[in-house]
Amino acid sequence: MHRRHAYPLLLFPFLLALLLPAAPATGAEAGDYLRELQASAGERKLHDDRYWDILLHYRKGWFERESLIDDRRFFLAPTGKKDPASELAATLAGFFQEPARKETGNGEEGQPHPRCRFPARFEWLKRRLSIDTSRLPEVSCGDFDNALRQINPKSASLIFASAHMNAPASMFGHTFLRVDSAYRSPLLSYAVNYAATINRRDNGLVYAFKGIFGFYPGYYSILPYYEKVKEYGNMDQRDLWEYRLNLTEEEVRRMVLHIWELQGIYSDYFFFDENCSYNLLFLLEAARPAVSLTDRKGAWVIPIDTLKSVLKANLVEDAVFRPSQARQIRHEASLLDDEKRGITRAVIDGTLPPENLLARDIPREDKVRILDIASEYTQLRYAQKKLPQEAFQKRFVGMLGARSRMEEPADPAPPLPMPDRAENGHAASRVSLSAGVRDREVFQEISYRPAYHELLDPGPGFTEGSQIEFASTSLRYYPKDERLRLQRLDVINIFSAAPRDEFFRPVSWKIRTGIAAKAFASGKDGTVYTLSPGGGFAWKNRFSGLTYLLLETELNYSRGYEKEYAAGVGLSMGTLKAITDSWKILAQGRYIAGVLGDTRRGQEFSATLRQGVRLSRYGSLFFDLERIVSPDVRDTEAKGSWNYYF
């Protein structure tokens, strides 16, 4: 700082002495100090320090330590991605860069100054090396200071988004962070999210391919938490679980500094391992380096597993449940009788104007509830693009205007029942040992399923009626003939039975593709490759449980068929019923009529009765009975399985 004093010349030397230490470092001195710091850093091997690994996302790769970040702009050294030591030296050098314009803190080429771009690195190095900032070029980081002030970090939460009702793949979940400020309302907090930026023109196949092989760039973003609540709760109809973390204010602040460093920096997004939830773990480690979360054990990372590891690391204080709008609507609707639900439907459809509802002679609490549901539902319809904006605005204001004339009823409504916590569900992988009888021949079977959940698996923590399985493989052995064969290899097996009611009318669907052993004639099995998509409806009622009816098509390829293939169309009907909390039954009848190829063998009727009993979070038992009838085949099979989840 320059001080101008109106003192006489006598004090000039004194003045000089005052001025010198306060002057910004000039070339030569700066160079010396930089070298001093770099030498000190080298001596202490700071580049091997765990915190440097965390900040730069270095991981032990196949041959050497390498940063998972792919964007070159994250590194100040040309070899920074693979060379922690040179990156650290280059970072120190970066702090000595002369700012082009002091006020904005901009460095060369309009880029923010390294001190402003990498505040977490700066703070850590400053502490470890006891850097005297007065000996560095003066820099003020306007953007960063403003952001930090606005975010005002005090505490943090890990947010877990559970499954969307009709998308079984969403059962894997999604995680993001929330940084809380001094405001009480979490809506004023900021969400920190890592996601892939995709091309909206990509179709499902391209999307899957690019996502799996890392062809999308992933970015961290900060946005108001209310945007996330709207996105997940209102548009996607997914519940949010807010796990409050026990991080101190200092730790949260450190985390925000690191988040700032990742602004606009991309990393290849791999949906199996370097995905949304894995990349958040670096942020938590930046807050509390003592915790080790990013050392991966398996080949893939599922969001629910990262949640479990955060819980295991004792980072969580408690959890708050934030139901989706759809869940709230369903709950409110369940409190109305059939007649009132019909009236609600009429208000929603516009056939009963809200004003006319007010004039009706029905209890006030019911009118309140009807208008509550109708307004929420109208909002949801608009979010699903089922209503044009003008119609939405008119109806919404109309319903709300009527509602505003009614005071809240004295008795509070029964609270919404909270579902089981996602982390209490069974683990993703499953191994099974089975034994059974098929047409009087005994067999033993062993199966492995890497992921994720089928209808009969224990329900807590999963969406009822949602099934998704990858690479489910079974090997079967018939001791009498000493015959071992691949019984089944399902590449994917997805089923979504989403129940319909007067408010929600989803279309249920399924798809299965894989290889299976199929009976061709008595005692003879062939290997068949099958592709079987289907769609239809499902309903839920107290008596029969979750009942579904699907139209199915089936394409089978096997050399055992005439013309080598058999394609058919048919129906399946089934029901899934929970008898108790631990005992479920799944009964299904299915008929496929052969249409193309080997139409004779393509015809098949099957009836199955399956039961699942939950033993614990780690184990369950299944009992299956199946009968298959086809022109050359009459097969009956009974099987008992013991399943272990890990």
Added chain:
Amino acid sequence: MKKLLLIALMVVFIAPTAFAAGAGGVARQNTGCGLGTALFGTNADGSSVLQAFQATTNGTFGNQTFGISSGTSECEQPKKFVQNERLNEFVRANLDDLAKNIAFGKGETLNTLAELMDVPQAERERFNRRLQVHFRDIFPDAKVEYAHVVDTILSVSSRG
């Protein structure tokens, strides 16, 4: 034979996504200043298959941003002298939920509004009721814009 299989595979994956592409997948921008404009649209709707994949990768369209403050500049600004930028932003981005909460006389969005306006806890009940009673002044018609909403809330609650 192989061709048939491939065609079947294509049909399964591509047909539904073709519908989805037609139906939308257009990100709803944060434009407009009235009801129904504050939707953060990122996902394609329609096809369950596409949705299934999207749900897994949680992809988003468009630029990743550090959106610490959303803009309200293209809308007409509230007239009240006391400019509370955070309040304006919040109301604009949450107008639908705010309308709902005010009509219901309760809710998280309404509580957040009260906090931004520094309404003490002891006065919240009265504040909520007051706004509810004046719903039709705050939201007089379907085309109401956020500037009017902010102005009216401030004057009705005599905090303007």
